[in-house]
Amino acid sequence: MIFDSYEAYKQAGFKPKACILGSGPAGTTIARKLGAAGIPVVVLEAGSREFSDESQDFYRGKTVGDYYFDLDVARLRFMGGSSNHWAGWCRVLDKQDFEPKAWAPDTGWPISRADIEPYLGEVHDILELPAFRPDVSVSDDIRWVQLIKSPAVRFGEKFADELDQSKNIAVVLNTYATELVGDGKRVTGAKLWSTGDAGTFTADYFITCTGGLENSRLLLWSNQRCNGGVVPNAAALGRYWMEHPTFEGGNAVLANYNEFEVDASSEAFFSPTLAAMERLEILNFGIRLIETPYPNVKRLIADLACTAPDMAEWMSSKLDQNLRCAAQLYVAWEQAPLASNQVELSKTDVDHAGVPRIELHWKKSPLEHRTLLEGLRLFGITLAQKNLGRVRIADWISNGDDYPTDEETAGYHHMGGTRMGTDVLKSVVDANCKVHGMDNLYVGGSSVFCTSGQCNPTTTITALACRLGDHLSKVIAV
Amino acid sequence: MSHIIKKMSRRALVQALIALPMLSLFRGQPAAVGPNEIVEVNGWILRRSDLA
Numbered sequence: 278m279i280f281d282s283y284e285a286y287k288q289a290g291f292k293p294k295a296c297i298l299g300s301g302p303a304g305t306t307i308a309r310k311l312g313a314a315g316i317p318v319v320v321l322e323a324g325s326r327e328f329s330d331e332s333q334d335f336y337r338g339k340t341v342g343d344y345y346f347d348l349d350v351a352r353l354r355f356m357g358g359s360s361n362h363w364a365g366w367c368r369v370l371d372k373q374d375f376e377p378k379a380w381a382p383d384t385g386w387p388i389s390r391a392d393i394e395p396y397l398g399e400v401h402d403i404l405e406l407p408a409f410r411p412d413v414s415v416s417d418d419i420r421w422v423q424l425i426k427s428p429a430v431r432f433g434e435k436f437a438d439e440l441d442q443s444k445n446i447a448v449v450l451n452t453y454a455t456e457l458v459g460d461g462k463r464v465t466g467a468k469l470w471s472t473g474d475a476g477t478f479t480a481d482y483f484i485t486c487t488g489g490l491e492n493s494r495l496l497l498w499s500n501q502r503c504n505g506g507v508v509p510n511a512a513a514l515g516r517y518w519m520e521h522p523t524f525e526g527g528n529a530v531l532a533n534y535n536e537f538e539v540d541a542s543s544e545a546f547f548s549p550t551l552a553a554m555e556r557l558e559i560l561n562f563g564i565r566l567i568e569t570p571y572p573n574v575k576r577l578i579a580d581l582a583c584t585a586p587d588m589a590e591w592m593s594s595k596l597d598q599n600l601r602c603a604a605q606l607y608v609a610w611e612q613a614p615l616a617s618n619q620v621e622l623s624k625t626d627v628d629h630a631g632v633p634r635i636e637l638h639w640k641k642s643p644l645e646h647r648t649l650l651e652g653l654r655l656f657g658i659t660l661a662q663k664n665l666g667r668v669r670i671a672d673w674i675s676n677g678d679d680y681p682t683d684e685e686t687a688g689y690h691h692m693g694g695t696r697m698g699t700d701v702l703k704s705v706v707d708a709n710c711k712v713h714g715m716d717n718l719y720v721g722g723s724s725v726f727c728t729s730g731q732c733n734p735t736t737t738i739t740a741l742a743c744r745l746g747d748h749l750s751k752v753i754a755v
Numbered sequence: 756m757s758h759i760i761k762k763m764s765r766r767a768l769v770q771a772l773i774a775l776p777m778l779s780l781f782r783g784q785p786a787a788v789g790p791n792e793i794v795e796v797n798g799w800i801l802r803r804s805d806l807a
Contacts (some may be wrong), residue, residue, distance in 0.1 A: 527798070584797045585805040657800025658793050665806070670798045 279441045281325070283452040283471035291447045293319040294753055296480035298454050298469065298495070301358025302735055303721035303742040304486035305432040305440075306403065308748025311573040312445035316753050319480070320446065321469070323487075324355030325451035326433065335628045337492075342618075344682050345520075345639055350688050352488055356450060357433025359488060359689075365429025366394035366733040367406055368422070369740060371561065373551045374611070374730035380558035381644065383517065383614045386727045387699050387708040396743035403739055404430050413537065416659040418553035421537040422546050422563070424732065434506065455630045457499040457718070458482060459506035464718045470630045482753060484745070486721035489691025489734075493518070493724060494635050496695065496705075496712075501622065510701035515620040517696050517703075519612040519729040522641055526608040526653050526674060528577050529566065530667035542746035543568040546713050548731060553655055559648040562610035563731040564656050569603045577603050580669065591698065600741035606668065608649055608654070609688055613642045616703075620694050641680065650674050690734050692726040710745045721745055 280286040292704065295311055297304045300322040311318040311704040324332040332355055338348035345351075352359045377385025401408070405428050413421040440448050452475065454467035464483045469475035476744045485492050493515040500514065508514050547564040552563065581589040606728030612618075618640060622633035650670070673681060680686075698704025701713045706725050714720040719741050723734045730737075791806035 304772060581799065584799050585801055589804065654795070654800060657795075660792070660801050661793050661800050664802075668800045670795075670800070674799050 278443065278447065279437065279448045279450065281450050283449055283469060283475045286319070286449040286452070289447070291317065291319065293317045293447065293480050293574075293751065295319075295482040295484060296321065296478065297325075297484045297486055297721075298467075299358060299486035299488065299491075299722075300433065300448060301486060301488060301722070302360050302432050303738050303745075304358070304484070305436055306444050306487065306739055306742035307484055307721055307746040307749065308448075308601060309436065309439070309698070310445050310743060311750060311753070314750035314754065315445060316750060318447075320448045321452045321454060321467075321478075322356050322448060322450050324353075325450050326356050328355055328361070328439075335630070337626075337628070338490075338637060339623065339626070340607045340637045340639060341636050341638035343680070344686060345637065346686065346689065348490065348635055348637065352490065352691065355433070356448070357431050360430060360432045362556050362689075363429050363431075363735055364733075365427040367404055367425040367427045367736040368732035369393070369400075370442035370728075370732065370737045371548070373554070374561060375729055378549040378554070379559075381553075381560060381613055383616075383703060384728050387697055387704075392708075393737070393744055396740045396747075399743045399754040400736060400739045403743075406736075411549075415536050415547065415665075416548075416663065418550055418655045420548050420550055422445050422548045424546050424563075426540065426542065437647070439596065444567070453487075454495065455498075456502050456633050457485075457495070457507050458503055459499070459502075459715065459718070461506045461509050461714070462697065463716050464507060477492060481715045482719070484719040484721055484751065486742075489518075489694060489723040490635055490637070491688070492720055492722060494622065494632070496720075497620065497622050498632055507715070507718065507750070508705060508712055510700040510705070512702045513616070513696060513698075515694050516616045516707050517614040517637065517693040517727075518617070518618045518620055518637070519614060519690075519692040519726065521609045521640065521690045521729060521731065521733075522612060522645065522649075522680075523607060523685045524649070525605060525671065526554075526564070527650060527668060527670040527685060528569075529604045529606055529657075529660065529666050529668045530577055530581065531604060531660075532664060535663045536663070536665060539566070539568055540704040547656055549655060551653060557651045557655070559643065559651050560611035560613060561731040562608055562648055564652065565607040565609070567605045567607065570603050575671070581667070606653065607685070608652060609731055610648050610652065611729050613644050614693060614696070614728055615640075615642060617639050618693075631702075636682040646674075646677070658677055688733065690723070690729070692723040692729045692734060695720045695724040696727045697725045698727060709748050710741070719745060719749065
């Protein structure tokens with residue numbers, strides 16, 4: 278069932294056991310799992326079926342620190358959530374992303390990749406993915422990895438008919454919780470907003486799936502309003518927020534190679550081995566190699582001629598034989614989880630419902646610049662040693678200059694803020710995504726990520742949502 | 756040290772000084788630079804042989 282207003286929903290007399298906030302990949306997936314298990318669930322979606330400026334305005338905010346995108350364009354507030362502008366790139370976090378790393382504080386998850394692998398079959402059905410191929414070793418340091426360019430499932434579109442026909446799932450549009458109310462043990466209700474104050478709503482269980490920024494905002498505000506009654510252990514709430522910084526890192530000239538293939542978009546992706554990360558004490562990264570058009574090849578060879586004339590001459594002769602010999606290198610990398618990177622509530626600015634807007638504190642760390650530089654070096658050394666090609670690192674990286682402000686900057690990937698863990702001082706939810714100290718409050722989505730890895734988060738978000746959906750099905754059915 | 760030098764004959768001292776440069780022969784020789792050694796020049800990651 279889909280209702281366009283809270284009024285219409287109330288008249289239907291639906292009695293849910295669980296309330297999910299948000300209809301993005303996490304919220305929709307958990308709702309479908311609960312619905313399939315015969316558990317009545319309501320999904321509150323703040324926006325409507327389509328994009329609107331009025332709805333997006335609730336997402337305006339401010340960033341302090343490094344340059345970042347405007348917060349009202351970095352995510353979407355309508356049915357299907359940010360899957361509506363997702364590019365569709367898919368990969369699950371690596372096994373090593375879940376492991377603690379001695380050289381990077383506060384890394385490591387309370388679960389391993391093996392805990393989400395049983396759900397990858399479902400994820401492939403949901404996201405319409407072919408099977409992943411295993412990583413291919415290019416050298417002891419570098420893996421050729423796969424990012425599947427999927428059809429980019431828009432959850433609101435794909436599952437609208439299924440949700441509408443479901444007897445166990447009610448989706449209520451244009452309705453959201455401005456705050457949860459809790460007594461330090463349980464959430465006792467949610468204050469709703471649906472074109473105005475809509476009163477208090479109750480359910481046995483609440484699952485917040487409002488996104489990697491908004492989950493923190495909702496819980497921070499709720500906790501502030503009821504003196505810690507929603508997140509009793511709030512030391513880490515809003516903290517350890519992460520993105521995938523993304524910049525053009527340089528270029529490559531490529532000889533003929535059989536070690537890897539480019540995909541239909543003329544792209545290939547590379548990441549470090551765990552051994553290389555350990556040896557250099559760096560974080561995970563992904564190099565996106567994009568074959569470039571002919572004029573860029575000539576420019577690159579002219580640059581090389583100043584440094585290595587013979588190499589340039591050889592490359593020129595290659596150019597006559599084969600145009601496939603140059604590439605741009607984009608690098609996205611794992612961000613160190615830092616408590617100082619955090620979502621805070623604005624002290625001066627509120628939205629139309631009176632909820633403080635987000636003030637995002639975000640800064641890249643020196644470890645990340647080293648990951649970028651050493652990562653490109655690793656890739657360059659691999660290509661040179663194997664005579665697959667040569668790499669030129671961008672000057673601003675080699676020279677340690679500031680990050681450019683006219684580039685891609687980041688991946689629109691919002692992770693952390695309600696991270697998973699066992700230490701209540703450094704995490705917000707446990708291994709089952711339940712808020713520490715609360716009996717009936719769970720969190721879905723990338724805000725529970727402890728580390729970001731280097732890949733796009735949607736595949737892992739969906740896998741975690743399948744896992745949480747299964748867990749809740751058992752808990753609620755009891 | 757000065758005690759030892761006082762006890763040495765002038766001739767022995769001169770011979771020792773003349774022999775000093777020979778010591779470098781016993782030091783570790785620098786590794787031979789191979790054509791496949793990786794170097795970083797102007798941002799390029801190259802083999803040394805690329806610079807020929």
